[in-house]
Amino acid sequence: MLNTDPVLALLSRALDAAALRQSVHATNVANVDTDGYRRLEVIYSAEQQRLSAGAPAMDANEALAWAQAEPEVVESADTRVKLDQEMAQMAENAVRYQALLGAIERTLGLLRTAARDGRE
């Protein structure tokens, strides 16, 4: 089901990415006092960056193909963990995650309405 509807598939990919970001932020916070720890961050591959720069308008299927590449966890350029920045980014990502959940909820609602022939 989630794989047949391109919008739902796209939303669930985005949700996965937001979940990965939350994981990485929580790991950075947990390792704030670890000796020799280098801050981690989530990046998208060069292929994705090229596609997003070159294609101003995408339909859902194009976007889905774009979203197939796995985001990578790499060591950040600024290696020290700053607690305040980490918490701010975590809060921002949590809001995005909940927005995605809301979008999935509404998409499921549309499908539910369609399945009931428009009756509530």
Next chain:
Amino acid sequence: MGMFGVLDISAAGMDVQQARLEVAASNIANARTTGKDGATYKPLAVVVRSAIAEAQGPAGTATTVANLPVPVVTQVVQQDVAPKLVYDPGHPDADARGMVALPGVDPVSSMLDLISISRGYEANLRAFDVTRSLLQRTLDLGRNR
């Protein structure tokens, strides 16, 4: 592992802060602990390493959500800090010159440690809470019909 495993990482982070708190409390409590022949209490410090780095070495494989580094307290070490000599001839542990060796615990840096421990613990607790609430909301997906 997904996001459920991240709760364990935040818990490990809280464990680390707890260990730091115990060590800081021990240092402050023993600030006036003396011993015979200048053998005073030595200030303690924790060594925190990431469990993944220990297992795989510095040139490990690519980091994924399955092998995010978990912090662990690998050892508690005695700091090599010179004792503070205080003139107190009546003290049972005083040497021939009447000097008593007190542990080299720096009260200011100990208090600063307490603040940083408190902030670190709060941040981990908050991260745990955010992860938990996101998971909860995900589980509630499609619940209201």
